[in-house]
Amino acid sequence: MADADRYVLGIDIGGTKLITGAVRIDGGDLVGLRSTWTLAQTGADDILQRLVAQVREVIADLEHARPGARLLGMGIGAPGPLDREKGVVFLAPNLGWRNFPLRERLFTELGLPSALENDANCAVLGEAWRGAARGVQHVVGVTIGTGIGGGLVFDGKLFHGASDCAGEIGHATIDTDGRRCNCGNYGCLEAYASGPAIALRCAEQIESGAESSLTTILGGDLSQLTAQMVYDAAEQGDDVALDVVTSTARFLGVGIANLINILNPHAVVICGGVTRAGDRLFVPLRREVARRAFKPAVAACRIIPGELIGTAGVWGAARAFLDAHPAIDA
Amino acid sequence: MADADRYVLGIDIGGTKLITGAVRIDGGDLVGLRSTWTLAQTGADDILQRLVAQVREVIADLEHARPGARLLGMGIGAPGPLDREKGVVFLAPNLGWRNFPLRERLFTELGLPSALENDANCAVLGEAWRGAARGVQHVVGVTIGTGIGGGLVFDGKLFHGASDCAGEIGHATIDTDGRRCNCGNYGCLEAYASGPAIALRCAEQIESGAESSLTTILGGDLSQLTAQMVYDAAEQGDDVALDVVTSTARFLGVGIANLINILNPHAVVICGGVTRAGDRLFVPLRREVARRAFKPAVAACRIIPGELIGTAGVWGAARAFLDAHPAIDA
Numbered sequence: 130m131a132d133a134d135r136y137v138l139g140i141d142i143g144g145t146k147l148i149t150g151a152v153r154i155d156g157g158d159l160v161g162l163r164s165t166w167t168l169a170q171t172g173a174d175d176i177l178q179r180l181v182a183q184v185r186e187v188i189a190d191l192e193h194a195r196p197g198a199r200l201l202g203m204g205i206g207a208p209g210p211l212d213r214e215k216g217v218v219f220l221a222p223n224l225g226w227r228n229f230p231l232r233e234r235l236f237t238e239l240g241l242p243s244a245l246e247n248d249a250n251c252a253v254l255g256e257a258w259r260g261a262a263r264g265v266q267h268v269v270g271v272t273i274g275t276g277i278g279g280g281l282v283f284d285g286k287l288f289h290g291a292s293d294c295a296g297e298i299g300h301a302t303i304d305t306d307g308r309r310c311n312c313g314n315y316g317c318l319e320a321y322a323s324g325p326a327i328a329l330r331c332a333e334q335i336e337s338g339a340e341s342s343l344t345t346i347l348g349g350d351l352s353q354l355t356a357q358m359v360y361d362a363a364e365q366g367d368d369v370a371l372d373v374v375t376s377t378a379r380f381l382g383v384g385i386a387n388l389i390n391i392l393n394p395h396a397v398v399i400c401g402g403v404t405r406a407g408d409r410l411f412v413p414l415r416r417e418v419a420r421r422a423f424k425p426a427v428a429a430c431r432i433i434p435g436e437l438i439g440t441a442g443v444w445g446a447a448r449a450f451l452d453a454h455p456a457i458d459a
Numbered sequence: 460m461a462d463a464d465r466y467v468l469g470i471d472i473g474g475t476k477l478i479t480g481a482v483r484i485d486g487g488d489l490v491g492l493r494s495t496w497t498l499a500q501t502g503a504d505d506i507l508q509r510l511v512a513q514v515r516e517v518i519a520d521l522e523h524a525r526p527g528a529r530l531l532g533m534g535i536g537a538p539g540p541l542d543r544e545k546g547v548v549f550l551a552p553n554l555g556w557r558n559f560p561l562r563e564r565l566f567t568e569l570g571l572p573s574a575l576e577n578d579a580n581c582a583v584l585g586e587a588w589r590g591a592a593r594g595v596q597h598v599v600g601v602t603i604g605t606g607i608g609g610g611l612v613f614d615g616k617l618f619h620g621a622s623d624c625a626g627e628i629g630h631a632t633i634d635t636d637g638r639r640c641n642c643g644n645y646g647c648l649e650a651y652a653s654g655p656a657i658a659l660r661c662a663e664q665i666e667s668g669a670e671s672s673l674t675t676i677l678g679g680d681l682s683q684l685t686a687q688m689v690y691d692a693a694e695q696g697d698d699v700a701l702d703v704v705t706s707t708a709r710f711l712g713v714g715i716a717n718l719i720n721i722l723n724p725h726a727v728v729i730c731g732g733v734t735r736a737g738d739r740l741f742v743p744l745r746r747e748v749a750r751r752a753f754k755p756a757v758a759a760c761r762i763i764p765g766e767l768i769g770t771a772g773v774w775g776a777a778r779a780f781l782d783a784h785p786a787i788d789a
Contacts (some may be wrong), residue, residue: 171678210755250640265619281722288613289757290723291597302713302751304635314751383632390627390723392611393620421632425540429621 130320135179136160137450138192138203138241139255141249142444144169144223144275147176149183150440151191152447154201156259156456161190162440175226181233188388197447201457202242204450206442207231209441213293213453216245237433244453246301248442249278249296250287255445255453256398257282259304260437263265265285270435271411276311281392286452299323303383320381324356324402329361331373343368360406377403378410382417400435465787466521467780468514468533468571469585470773473578474605477506479513479646480770482777484531484730484787485752486489488588492770503555511568526536528673531787532572534780536581536772537561543623543783546575578772579608579730582627582765584782585775586610586728597724599626600765601715603731606641607649611722629653633713644645649750651710652731654686661689661703669697690736707733708740713748719752719760730765737764 136158141148150162167176184203189197208221216232218224232243244256262268268282277299279286280450288295294411299319301311307316307328320326330459335341343362347353362370383399401409411432419427435441451457461691466488471478480492493498493513495539497506511737521528538551548554562575576584592598607629611618618625630642637646637788638656648786650656665671671691677683692700715727733740741762749757765771781787 153522283613288722290756291547292723292755294753294756294759295721295723297753297756300718300751300753301720302633303715305633305710307635317506341700347704367579380635383635387717388721390631391609391624391625391718392618393625393627395621400627421630423624423630424621426620426624427623428626 130402132195135199135201136195137201137299137447137452138187139278139332139445139447140184140203140205141222141251141446142205142207143167143179143250147183147376148181148439148443149180149187150443151187151200152444153236156444156448158195160194161187162443164439167224167227169223173229175236176224181235184235184239191446192415200241202244202454203235203239203246203449203455204446204448205231205235205243206446206449208243208285208434209247209293210250211245211247213245213289216243218245220331222316230385237281242454244450246276246287246446247280247293247296247451250280250440251445251449252400253280253296253398253445254282254287254401255287255437255441255443256435256446258448259444260398261433261442262396262398264316267392267426268396268398269388269392269394270296270398270400271381271388272287273323273381273402273403275324275398277323283331287315287449298384298388301384301387303380303387318380318384322377322384322403326371327356327377327403328354330376331369334373339369342367343370344362356433357402360402361407371409374406374409375413378413379417381420382414383411385414385432386418386421388417389426391424396431396433398433400441404434460667464527465529465779466525466530467531467583468517469537469773469777469780470510470514470533470535471533471578471581471774471776472510472768473497473772474690477512477513477657478769478773479517480773481517481528481530482774484775484780484781487776488525489770490524492773494769497554499553499555503559503611506554506579507564507568511565511704514569530620530670532574532780532784533565533569534776534778534783535561535565535573535575535579536776536779537575539577539579539623541575541577541623542621543575546573546762548575565634566630572784574780576617576776576779577608577610577626580610581775581779582730582771583610583626583775584612584617584778585767585771585773586730586765587615588778590771591763591765592726592728592729595726598726599621599718599722599724599726600626600728600730601612601711601718603653603729603733604637605654607653613679617779629716629720631714631717632699633710633717648710648714652707652714657686657689657695657703657733658684658708660701664703665767669699672697673700687732690732701739703745704736704739705743708743711740712744713751715744715762716748716751719748719756723756724760726761728763728765730771734764
């Protein structure tokens with residue numbers, strides 16, 4: 130059967146949104162993309178039922194839009210830590226899942242074979258397959274949101290390491306005695322450059338007396354400050370916000386220089402809202418990397434924003450299913 | 460022809476010693492091991508001639524000890540940066556080599572095919588093939604001497620990255636605004652835990668008034684202090700030296716925790732004189748790693764000293780030749 134007739138579902142389960150689409154196995158088509166709020170507070174079973182309903186809608190869309198298409202299975206990207214072999218999510222506090230047999234539950238509901246994969250890995254695999262790093266041999270991805278995650282794609286395949294933990298880039302130390310991180314350690318990259326860390330560092334500057342337009346916008350309630358507001362204020366020329374974006378670039382530059390020194394990749398792809406800061410982020414980031422990393426490694430590596438905004442995880446989850454079933458492409 | 464009859468030379472070119480041996484291609488035998496001083500000050504050509512003489516002696520030893528053995532080629536481990544494809548060492552200041560066509564020169568002299576590989580990569584590959592990490596799937600190695608290098612062995616093969624620079628572990632930042640490194644940056648692991656950095660940190664403590672047996676030993680000339688003296692003094696219970704060994708363990712722990720978070724290897728092998736400090740080093744080092752790295756990644760990873768003291772580079776260079784000629788094992 131031709132690739133053109135065969136599809137795989139890509140399912141991206143996040144703390145904020147559930148996103149599903151049907152991906153043609155040659156990567157040339159994405160059909161029936163749907164996104165809904167996760168509504169995490171509704172609980173584990175409710176989330177699962179909403180996800181199942183969404184998947185059924187996508188399947189119906191696929192049958193309607195591509196008559197005769199055959200659905201081979203589904204790739205599922207979920208927050209880790211998880212057991213890929215057993216299809217179990219160990220702990221996803223945002224979703225109320227603990228030792229949750231996700232793959233089995235979805236099979237019971239939908240009767241389709243599936244593969245489970247870490248969500249950050251899916252985003253990076255998606256960018257390496259069909260996004261900003263398509264056709265690139267060795268790719269390191271950094272996903273920046275509430276936390277900082279990452280994934281390693283070597284020769285087109287995810288590198289999982291000994292126990293599916295490879296790519297925990299957010300908890301690499303950039304400052305031995307630095308800021309305390311949510312993980313309990315000190316000086317993790319995540320403690321400087323995640324969304325909440327960006328907001329916190331900006332709030333600290335305002336609290337210590339720096340004048341910023343954000344004070345007025347927030348009516349003085351700095352606890353409501355978000356990274357998005359910081360990017361927007363920087364866009365408007367707010368000095369405090371600009372300073373925070375520049376220091377964020379520097380911290381990310383240190384973390385990414387480390388990745389480049391250790392892995393010498395052809396590309397580092399940065400995914401997440403922080404990329405909206407554009408050149409304001411990427412110019413000082415690349416400068417910091419050039420200062421810190423080994424020159425021939427810097428010369429070999431492009432540092433680029435992700436392209437598949439909102440869909441990288443869907444593409445990557447579908448690809449992860451295909452990689453877990455190598456006979457399919459044969 | 461049976462493996463038992465076929466050998467490859469492993470050549471380890473260092474700033475201090477030249478070491479060569481003949482390795483049976485199944486890894487079961489090392490014949491004719493010879494070591495001589497590099498005498499770096501004698502110059503590029505003189506070093507090469509001394510190396511060629513050594514290799515000829517090893518070949519004669521092999522013919523004598525294993526009559527009928529067939530020599531397939533030679534693996535050459537040399538200080539980088541280098542071009543594996545072209546067989547050229549770009550820059551090895553200790554050896555007086557600059558754009559030195561090492562592979563071609565050795566072929567002219569010896570008439571054997573060869574493969575060139577970075578020396579730290581060879582040491583790690585040797586430990587992964589026949590040493591402390593034999594049989595281990597994903598291995599990260601850290602070599603500690605005048606500098607700090609490293610190598611990555613995934614599924615038994617070296618991971619070279621985009622431009623043969625993967626594994627530059629010594630210049631990963633552990634402290635964003637930390638100590639100045641010889642490379643010009645700040646806060647590199649090498650600036651804290653290389654041999655000279657260990658000696659320097661100890662000398663600084665003594666200069667600032669700490670009482671140590673080393674003051675007497677050196678007759679007050681702290682410029683003569685070496686890392687080896689620090690280990691020896693720690694062994695004798697000297698408080699300043701013990702403190703330096705403990706802080707070295709902590710800095711290495713930060714760097715190794717980063718490697719474990721990023722790569723999730725099955726083993727980290729530490730090679731070099733620093734391992735002589737034994738438990739005094741490894742106990743606090745493992746404690747720091749456990750504190751900083753992701754628990755499932757720590758649980759999956761052994762942190763161990765290298766076993767092939769003085770010969771890791773020879774074993775690894777021979778293996779690198781075999782990996783560069785995959786048809787041989789077929």
